[in-house]
Amino acid sequence: MSASDYVLGQSERAGRRLALQDLHFAAASESLLDALALKPGDRVVELGCGAGAFTRRILNRLGPNGVVVGVDSSTSMLEQAKDSLAQHDGQRFKPTLADVSKPAAWLDNADVVTGRAVLHHVPMAEFLLGRLRVTLRPGTRIGFLEPDFRRPLTNLALHEVTRPELAPLLRFARAINDLYSAWRISPAVGASLAPTIEDAGYTNVRHAWHPFVTDESVLENMGLIYDEVRDTYVSLGIITSPEIDEQQKLLRALPVGDLPPVWGLHQVTAIV
Ligand SMILES: C[S@@+](CC[C@H](N)C(=O)[O-])C[C@H]1O[C@@H](n2cnc3c(N)ncnc32)[C@H](O)[C@@H]1O
Structure with a gap:
């Protein structure tokens, strides 16, 4: 898969979904930025900046001399990021069109390299982490969600028998795992990230797990993901279109308040 074949959408609608996602990523995002101990003048390279929702959080922590180099392989995503950040942060945001799996000059002089929900889109993401280790200056802080x-x-499986209404949560998880496996990207990279980079000689490796409460915004995001990749799901034989409609209906009908988490974020930070 080439970098321009990013598995989820790149449209404005996808950008809006990423903005919704930013809401339930909020606490974990701020926790990562705390752990990275950003300084006002830092040069931060953000891998896979998308439509700029996490970028805004980074920029909020930097001073007038801090810069975010936002790297993405999608021109449409970079345009959306530029538009949304233009008013306040135009000068401090440097959009860069590139494939993050091939480290290049955009990493020069980075104080911090970060990314949110991007490594799992990179096939064999471990190669990238090794390449970063030899490319970055010693002392560079890295951190990913x-x-x-x-x-x-x-x-979830523990509840399968006693709470059959949870079936659409399991169905969603199975479908998205099948999709990522079909695209040969790295859906499990978060879970193995900390030991992987420790083995490669990164120091001060820290890991935290942030499970999401399955609330309205998480359920809505799941419904939107179904729409965004509907054609891909169908063409790969992962789930049919009528079944997607049915699953979306079941997700909407779930009683919010007592639902177990269906996904979460791994937070990993380290120093080169
Ligand atoms: C799930 S989105 C996350 C966007 C953003 N980090 C956020 O949290 O809102 C993943 C982003 O990574 C980008 N991406 C995926 N693979 C890439 C690659 N190999 N090189 C550069 N960008 C990539 C996609 O275009 C997309 O914008």
Whole structure:
């Protein structure tokens, strides 16, 4: 898969979904930025900046001399990021069209390299982490948030018999795992990230797990993901279009308040 074949959408609608996603990523995002201990003048390279929702959070922590180099392989995403950040942060945001799996000059002089929900889109993401280790200056802080749709499955499966209404949560997790496997990207990279980079000689490796409360915004996001990749799901034989309609209906009908997490984010930070 080439970088321009990003598995989820790149449209404005996809940008809006990423903005909604930013809401339930909020606490984990701020926790990552705390752990990265950003300084006002830092040069931050953000891998896979998308429509700029996480970028805005980074910029909020930097002073007038701080810069975010936002790297993405999608021109449409970079345009949306530029538009949304133009008013306040135009000068401090440097949009860069590139494939993050091939480290290049955009990493020069980075104080911090970060990314949210991007490594799992990179095939064999571990190669990238190794390449970063040899490319970045010693002392560079790195930090990532990566989703995991598998860790919560064990707990979800415990409820399978007694709470049959939870079936659409399991169905969603299975479908998205199947999709990522079909695209040969790295859905499990978050879970193995900390030991992987420790083995490669990064220091001060820290890991935290942020499971999401399955609330209205998480359920809505799941419904939107179904729409965004509907054609891909159908063409790969993962789930049919009528079944997607049915699953979306079941998700909308779930009683919010007592639902177990269906996904979460791994937070990993380290120093080169
Ligand atoms: C799930 S989105 C996350 C966007 C943003 N980080 C956020 O949290 O809102 C993943 C982003 O990574 C970008 N991406 C995926 N693979 C890439 C690659 N190999 N090189 C550069 N960008 C990539 C996509 O275009 C997309 O904008």
